[in-house]
Structures are given as C-alpha cells and as structure tokens.
Amino acid sequence: xxxxxxxxxxxxxxxxxxxxxxxxxxxxxxxxxxxxxxxxxxxxxxxxxxxxxxxxxxxxxxxxxxxxxxxxxxxxxxxxxxxxxxxxxxxxxxxxxxxxxxxxxxxxxxxxxxxxxxxxxxxxxxxxxxxxxxxxxxxxxxxxxxxxxxxxxxxxxxxxxxxxxxxxxxxxxxxxxxxxxxxxxxxxxxxxxxxxxxxxxxxxxxxxxxxxxxxxxxxxxxxxxxxxxxxxxxxxxxxxxxxxxxxxxxxxxxxxxxxxxxxxxxxxxxxxxxxxxxxxxxxxxxxxxxxxxxxxxxxxxxxxxxxxxxxxxxxxxxxxxxxxxxxxxxxxxxxxxxxxxxxxxxxxxx
Amino acid sequence: xxxxxxxxxxxxxxxxxxxxxxxxxxxxxxxxxxxxxxxxxxxxxxxxxxxxxxxxxxxxxxxxxxxxxxxxxxxxxxxxxxxxxxxxxxxxxxxxxxxxxxxxxxxxxxxxxxxxxxxxxxxxxxxxxxxxxxxxxxxxxxxxxxxxxxxxxxxxxxxxxxxxxxxxxxxxxxxxxxxxxxxxxxxxxxxxxxxxxxxxxxxxxxxxxxxxxxxxxxxxxxxxxxxxxxxxxxxxxxxxxxxxxxxxxxxxxxxxxxxxxxxxxxxxxxxxxxxxxxxxxxxxxxxxxxxxxxxxxxxxxxxxxxxxxxxxxxxxxxxxxxxxxxxxxxxxxxxxxxxxxxxxxxxxxxxxxxxxxxxxxxxxxxxxxxxxxxxxxxxxxxxxxxxxxxxxxxxxxxxxxxxxxxxxxxxxxxxxxxxxxxxxxxxxxxxxxxxxxxxxxxxxxxxxxxxxxxxxxxxxxxxxxxxxxxxxxxxxxxxxxxxxxxxxxxxxxxxxxxxxxxxxxxxxxxxxxxx
Numbered sequence: 001x002x003x004x005x006x007x008x009x010x011x012x013x014x015x016x017x018x019x020x021x022x023x024x025x026x027x028x029x030x031x032x033x034x035x036x037x038x039x040x041x042x043x044x045x046x047x048x049x050x051x052x053x054x055x056x057x058x059x060x061x062x063x064x065x066x067x068x069x070x071x072x073x074x075x076x077x078x079x080x081x082x083x084x085x086x087x088x089x090x091x092x093x094x095x096x097x098x099x100x101x102x103x104x105x106x107x108x109x110x111x112x113x114x115x116x117x118x119x120x121x122x123x124x125x126x127x128x129x130x131x132x133x134x135x136x137x138x139x140x141x142x143x144x145x146x147x148x149x150x151x152x153x154x155x156x157x158x159x160x161x162x163x164x165x166x167x168x169x170x171x172x173x174x175x176x177x178x179x180x181x182x183x184x185x186x187x188x189x190x191x192x193x194x195x196x197x198x199x200x201x202x203x204x205x206x207x208x209x210x211x212x213x214x215x216x217x218x219x220x221x222x223x224x225x226x227x228x229x230x231x232x233x234x235x236x237x238x239x240x241x242x243x244x245x246x247x248x249x250x251x252x253x254x255x256x257x258x259x260x261x262x263x264x265x266x267x268x269x270x271x272x273x274x275x276x277x278x279x280x281x282x283x284x285x286x287x288x289x290x291x292x293x294x295x296x297x298x299x300x301x302x303x304x305x306x307x308x309x310x311x312x313x314x315x316x317x318x319x320x321x322x323x324x325x326x327x328x329x330x331x332x333x334x335x336x337x338x339x340x341x342x343x344x345x346x347x348x349x350x
Numbered sequence: 351x352x353x354x355x356x357x358x359x360x361x362x363x364x365x366x367x368x369x370x371x372x373x374x375x376x377x378x379x380x381x382x383x384x385x386x387x388x389x390x391x392x393x394x395x396x397x398x399x400x401x402x403x404x405x406x407x408x409x410x411x412x413x414x415x416x417x418x419x420x421x422x423x424x425x426x427x428x429x430x431x432x433x434x435x436x437x438x439x440x441x442x443x444x445x446x447x448x449x450x451x452x453x454x455x456x457x458x459x460x461x462x463x464x465x466x467x468x469x470x471x472x473x474x475x476x477x478x479x480x481x482x483x484x485x486x487x488x489x490x491x492x493x494x495x496x497x498x499x500x501x502x503x504x505x506x507x508x509x510x511x512x513x514x515x516x517x518x519x520x521x522x523x524x525x526x527x528x529x530x531x532x533x534x535x536x537x538x539x540x541x542x543x544x545x546x547x548x549x550x551x552x553x554x555x556x557x558x559x560x561x562x563x564x565x566x567x568x569x570x571x572x573x574x575x576x577x578x579x580x581x582x583x584x585x586x587x588x589x590x591x592x593x594x595x596x597x598x599x600x601x602x603x604x605x606x607x608x609x610x611x612x613x614x615x616x617x618x619x620x621x622x623x624x625x626x627x628x629x630x631x632x633x634x635x636x637x638x639x640x641x642x643x644x645x646x647x648x649x650x651x652x653x654x655x656x657x658x659x660x661x662x663x664x665x666x667x668x669x670x671x672x673x674x675x676x677x678x679x680x681x682x683x684x685x686x687x688x689x690x691x692x693x694x695x696x697x698x699x700x701x702x703x704x705x706x707x708x709x710x711x712x713x714x715x716x717x718x719x720x721x722x723x724x725x726x727x728x729x730x731x732x733x734x735x736x737x738x739x740x741x742x743x744x745x746x747x748x749x750x751x752x753x754x755x756x757x758x759x760x761x762x763x764x765x766x767x768x769x770x771x772x773x774x775x776x777x778x779x780x781x782x783x784x785x786x787x788x789x790x791x792x793x794x795x796x797x798x799x800x801x802x803x804x805x806x807x808x809x810x811x812x813x814x815x816x817x818x819x820x821x822x823x824x825x826x827x828x829x830x831x832x833x834x835x836x837x838x839x840x841x842x843x844x845x846x847x848x849x850x851x852x853x854x855x856x857x858x859x860x861x862x863x864x865x
Contacts, residue, residue: 220443224457225428
C-alpha cells in the first residue's frame with residue numbers, strides 16, 4: 001500500500017538472493033555428492049570463498065556510495081577513490097617492508113584510508129564549495145587517479161606479504177558457514193561489520209537521521225537548524241575513506257601487489273550494487289554478493305575446465321548480470337530526492 | 351488580547367535587498383502576546399521574505415529584530431528556534447520518506463545510549479496532539495498522509511520545539527474548506543493557550559475572519575494597518591493592489607450550444623504508475639464554463655494532460671468537435687482540434703523562460719504563416735504580433751525582446767494567456783490559470799475567460815481555488831480520487847456542498863469520521 005514499503009521491499013531482492021545462495025550451499029555441501037558434481041562447482045565452499053573475496057570490495061564501494069549519496073552528493077568517482085587507496089596502501093607497504101609485517105600492513109591500511117578520505121574531501125569541495133557538476137567532479141577523480149597512479153607506479157616495487165586469515169575460535173568450526181565466514185583476513189571482517197554499523201548509523205542515530213534529511217530534503221533540515229553542508233562534507237569524506245579501504249583490500253589482502261588500473265571497474269559495479277540495493281546497506285550487500293557470486297562462479301567454472309561454453313561467455317557473466325540487474329530495476333528504486341543538487345542557504349527563490 | 355499588550359516580537363526598519371530587487375523596504379511590525387496578526391499582501395509583496403528573516407533563514411540587509419524586548423541577531427533557524435519562534439512554511443518542510451516522529455525530532459533528537467529514542471518522541475507527540483487536538487500517528491510515513499495532516503505535523507514540529515511565536519505562511523492555500531475550518535479552530539486553541547501567531551495570507555475572507563489585527567504589505571513596504579472590525583474586503587483589496595479592484599466577476603447567464611469536448615470513461619495512470627483517472631466522463635458545450643474542483647492530486651492534472659495528449663489514456667475516449675482525438679499528437683489537438691491550453695505549471699509547460707516574450711508568444715504557431723516563410727522564420731511578423739498582444743493583454747514588459755523569465759509571475763501568465771487566447775479557438779482548457787499571481791492580474795484573466803465563453807468557446811476550467819471555480823463556472827464538476835463524484839449546476843452549488851464533495855462525500859451521504 002504505502003510506497004515507502006514498496007521501495008523497502010525492492011531493496012531486499014539482492015539480500016534474498018544472497019541468503020538463498022547460502023542456504024543452497026549449506027544443503028549441497030552437507031549432501032554426499034561427488035566433488036566434480038556441477039552442484040559442487042556452483043555452490044561448493046571454494047566457490048563461496050571466491051564469492052566473498054569478490055564481494056568485499058564491491059560491498060565497501062557500495063557503502064562508500066551510500067554514505068555520500070544519502071546526504072545528496074552523487075559519487076561516481078568511487079573507482080578513482082578505490083584506485084587511490086590501493087596505490088597509497090601499496091606505496092606505504094613497500095616503504096615499510098622492513099617493519100614487522102603486521103605494522104607494515106596496518107600502515108598501508110592507514111595510507112589507503114587517508115588517500116580515500118582526501119579524494120572524498122576533494123569531491124565534496126568541488127561539489128559543495130565550487131558547485132561543480134557532481135558527475136563531472138566524479139569523472140575527474142577517476143581520471144586523476146588513473147593517470148596519477150599509472151605515472152607514479154614503478155613495476156620494480158614489491159610489497160612483501162599480505163594479510164592472512166584469522167580463524168575465529170569455535171565459530172570457524174561450524175560446517176560451511178565457519179569455512180566461509182569465520183576464517184578470513186581482517187579487512188573482510190571489518191567490511192561485514194561496517195555494513196551492520198552503517199545500517200544502525202543511518203537509521204537509528206542522530207547522525208543518520210540528519211544525513212538522510214540532508215539528502216532527501218535539505219531545506220527541511222536547514223529550517224530545523226541542521227547544517228546540511230557539514231553533513232555533506234563529513235559523509236563524502238567518510239565515503240572516500242571507505243572506498244580507499246576497498247582499494248587497500250585489493251592490495252593488502254587479496255592480491256598483495258599493485259597493478260595499473262587494478263580496480264577494473266569495481267567502483268562502477270559498486271554503484272550498481274548500491275542502486276540495486278536501493279541505497280540500503282543490507283540491500284547493497286546482497287546485491288554485491290550477487291555480483292560477487294557471478295565472479296565466483298566464473299572462477300569456479302574456468303577452474304573446473306567447463307569446455308561446452310566458450311570461456312569468453314563465462315568471463316562476461318559478472319557484467320551481464322550487472323546490466324540485467326540494474327536495467328530491470330528502472331522505476332523500482334528511489335534515489336535520495338535531493339541527490340546532485342547544490343544546497344544554498346540564502347537566495348531569491350521567488 | 352490582554353489589556354496592556356506586551357510585544358513579543360518587533361521588527362524595526364528591516365530592509366532586505368536581493369540582487370536587483372528590494373524585497374523588504376524599511377518594514378516595521380509588532381506582534382503582541384496572544385494575538386493573531388494577519389500579514390496580508392500579494393505574491394511578491396515580500397511577506398515570505400520578511401518571515402524568512404524573522405526565522406533566521408535570511409539575514410536582513412538593514413534593520414533590527416527584537417524578541418521580548420531584547421535585540422536579537424539570528425544566524426540560522428537554530429537561533430530562531432532557541433528564541434521560541436516556530437514556522438510552518440508555505441511549502442511544507444517535511445521529508446516525505448520519513449515518519450512523522452523522525453520529521454518532528456530532526457534537529458532536536460532524543461537519544462538514548464547513542465541511538466534515537468523514537469518511543470519517547472512518539473509519546474511526546476501524542477501528548478502534544480492531545481493537548482492541542484492535533485491528531486497524528488507518529489509512526490505514519492509522511493508521504494502517505496493527506497495534506498491537512500501534513501500541516502498538523504508541521505504545527506506539532508514547532509510546538510515540539512516549544513515555540514511561543516508561530517508563523518503560518520499561507521497555511522490555507524492547500525486545504526479544503528472543511529480543513530480550513532479545522533485549522534482555524536486549532537489557531538484559536540493555540541491562541542487561548544497563550545501562543546502568538548502571525549498568519550500570512552492573500553485571501554481576504556480568511557484574514558477578516560480569524561485575525562485580531564491586519565497589516566498590509568505591498569511592494570515590500572507596510573502600506574497600512576487595520577482591524578477586521580474596521581476593514582472590508584474591498585478596502586483590503588484596494589490596499590493590497592494600490593487601486594480599486596472589482597472582486598466579483600460580472601457575467602451574463604451562459605447560453606450553451608452544441609458539445610465541443612466530450613470525454614468518455616477515461617482511464618489513465620499517474621507518473622508513479624498508480625491509477626489516476628478511474629473512468630471520467632463529461633461534456634463541455636460551446637458557450638459554457640465547466641469548472642473542475644477538487645483538492646490537488648485527485649487526478650485533475652492527469653485529466654488535463656490526457657485531454658491535451660501530454661499523457662497517454664489507457665482506455666476511454668476524448669472527442670473534440672465530434673472527432674475522436676484520444677492520444678492524438680499534442681499539435682493535432684491544438685491545431686486540428688482548435689483548442690488552447692493554459693497549463694497549470696507555466697514554467698514547465700507554458701513558456702521557455704530563456705526565450706524572449708516575442709518567441710514565447712508564437713510557441714505553437716511559429717510553423718504557420720505569417721510567422722513561417724517556407725523553412726524560414728519571419729521575424730518582423732513575430733515582433734509585430736508580440737507588440738500587438740503586449741498592448742492588448744497588458745503584459746508589463748520592457749519590450750518584446752525581454753526574456754520571459756525576467757517578468758513577474760502575473761505578467762508571465764498574462765503572456766501565456768495572450769498566446770492561447772489570441773488564436774481562433776473552439777475549446778479552452780485552463781488549468782490553475784491564476785495560480786501565484788496578483789489580484790490585479792487575476793481580475794484581468796477572469797474577465798478574459800468569461801469573454802471567451804461569451805464568444806462561444808467551450809471552457810474547461812481546472813482550479814484548486816474554490817473561490818475561482820465558484821466565480822467563473824456555469825457547472826461545477828468535483829473530482830475525488832480520479833473520479834468525477836458529481837456535476838452540480840452553479841445555482842445549486844454552495845461552498846459547503848462542493849467542499850463535502852471535495853472530501854469524497856456524495857450528496858445525501860452523511861459526513862464520515864473525517865477529523
């Protein structure tokens with residue numbers, strides 16, 4: 001009946017798919033199936049591990065997007081923020097190679113966060129202070145990050161070591177769930193906790209209420225004494241940090257090295273996940289999982305040596321699913337109402 | 351009023367300049383404790399600017415403001431709120447996707463262990479709604495609420511912040527007559543509890559009915575102060591406009607001829623995909639004005655859009671001059687159907703703000719001779735045409751080359767009316783033809799509409815202003831939730847029976863539990 005409920009329901013499609021995936025996987029893994037069964041390939045523990053690894057940067061990117069866009073700042077520059085985070089994390093890791101491994105990695109993470117925050121702040125500055133078109137500012141950040149990191153990158157640099165999984169006692173012994181969720185490196189845990197925190201933050205705290213109001217109806221917030229642009233600066237900078245963390249994940253946890261353009265469109269898929277999840281943290285996590293799973297399946301199918309389908313088609317899978325998911329949602333999601341609009345406190349509106 | 355009135359709010363010599371405009375010019379205003387002060391003025395007279403200054407949204411260029419005798423400097427609404435000033439804005443400042451409780455606590459949140467304490471806020475809202483008889487559900491989502499209830503939320507929002515001075519900016523503009531009565535009761539109750547109220551309006555009847563004192567603003571200046579006992583509608587109108595105004599529309603009885611527009615069982619959907627027209631049927635004859643009344647958002651917009659082919663009809667028929675025109679092209683409707691359309695949103699559909707007045711006057715005839723010569727545009731003809739219409743329709747513009755966007759609202763509307771009324775037409779569709787324009791222009795446009803009728807044009811008039819419908823129509827159709835509940839001849843129509851129909855109560859039915 002209420003349109004608000006309708007939109008809330010849409011945001012949960014991704015989450016529903018993610019949960020269905022997990023349940024299917026538990027059943028499949030508990031059944032005595034041969035290892036080369038197609039079910040094992042599609043839903044085995046290793047596929048789910050792949051899925052989670054592919055999901056984390058997408059989920060972090062989507063959280064970065066939600067942070068910015070909920071306050072009304074469009075952020076298509078996540079790709080650039082991620083790349084900047086990845087590069088900064090890599091450089092600091094290389095510079096601190098002779099420190100103890102953990103200290104060196106944490107320094108890398110700090111650098112990724114700072115680089116991301118800086119990118120976010122620049123985006124906020126352009127969008128709010130200089131009233132630049134937010135799409136252009138985002139595009140600028142992507143190009144800046146691509147150009148700068150390629151220019152500064154030296155292929156001789158080698159980062160030594162990356163984050164290794166930390167098994168959580170007791171929980172990691174649960175069949176399937178333990179293997180997938182409770183035996184991971186730290187940024188993965190951080191990302192999952194962040195989704196929960198962001199949900200609570202947005203919908204159950206003062207900060208969240210004001211942030212959402214700034215993105216939906218800044219004038220209303222302003223008439224109640226809420227400083228709209230303060231929340232826009234704050235959240236866009238925080239969003240940049242989270243995107244930077246996604247870059248840090250790629251370098252310090254997943255790959256261990258930096259490669260030119262290594263984000264490979266993940267920032268854009270994050271945006272798709274954010275939209276598919278209707279700007280809700282759990283919805284976006286579900287959507288990120290769906291997209292991550294297509295990458296997991298792609299990997300699993302290629303490893304299993306499926307030859308009936310040309311591998312190019314398998315490689316296409318993540319992108320095709322992204323396009324279908326987002327195209328199928330036109331009119332069913334609702335972005336924050338004031339997104340992309342400059343808010344000016346005083347002017348002759350009449 | 352107490353015997354020795356204490357001023358709670360004083361505005362002294364306030365001037366506000368925007369680039370190129372003086373919105374307020376040396377304004378003095380005093381509000382006494384426990385009174386309802388009406389601030390009367392036309393659109394653009396500077397009422398809203400003045401209120402935004404009092405509420406801390408704008409900073410005055412010059413002048414001072416005193417609250418309870420103390421000089422105050424307000425940097426933002428936060429300061430105004432702290433001084434006990436609350437404002438209900440003309441355009442509600444509510445976040446549509448949030449709940450009532452969230453909207454009310456925004457900026458003044460109750461927090462328990464770091465999390466929002468919605469329960470406590472809801473309880474406080476219920477206490478307030480009980481005390482002032484302002485019935486709302488704290489957990490309802492604002493966009494699902496009717497306008498009248500949203501307004502109550504706005505009032506509670508101010509009371510929640512313990513406002514002692516309440517500014518109500520054009521609060522009756524969006525309400526049905528019955529809702530207006532309800533609002534006035536609320537205002538009386540607030541007054542009896544010691545609140546001081548500034549009531550902004552351009553509706554004379556309401557101002558005379560509710561206020562203790564009336565201050566009239568014109569062109570940014572205070573031009574007079576009076577009380578309801580001393581004033582009459584005519585006097586107030588003359589003060590507002592600066593000259594004598596004839597408030598009633600003089601017209602002969604209609605002499606309807608044959609059917610020009612016929613609509614049969616029309617169905618269409620809104621932008622959100624929900625049914626907006628649920629089988630609408632009516633006829634408009636030549637030489638009559640059919641008024642469509644109704645609270646905004648009951649399908650009137652969609653009805654006009656479907657007839658003018660700006661929206662697709664799902665089923666049903668639109669017949670103009672005996673010819674089926676359902677879902678024909680908009681150009682076919684205007685040219686083959688010989689119809690004119692004064693759209694409700696002139697900025698979106700009626701004009702191109704950055705084009706000159708002359709170009710705007712040929713927006714739908716530029717492709718026809720004499721304005722087009724082959725594939726070329728005949729500029730001298732367009733300018734001549736513009737000069738003629740500017741004269742005839744009294745459009746106040748520096749010249750035909752002035753961008754339309756720089757004219758005042760009233761003159762923009764006169765320009766649209768000039769374009770639409772100056773072609774030979776059989777059907778006129780006028781949607782909210784006088785929205786947001788001054789009394790003087792309203793008078794002019796009303797007379798033009800009646801003149802068209804007397805020429806034998808069939809007029810479909812859609813308006814949310816009941817007074818306008820009553821003044822002009824020969825028959826009145828009332829829309830409610832996408833249906834025409836009834837069509838009432840003008841002689842049988844009263845504010846009461848039309849008001850009830852606007853609330854969905856059919857003739858003969860009892861009033862239900864409408865608060």
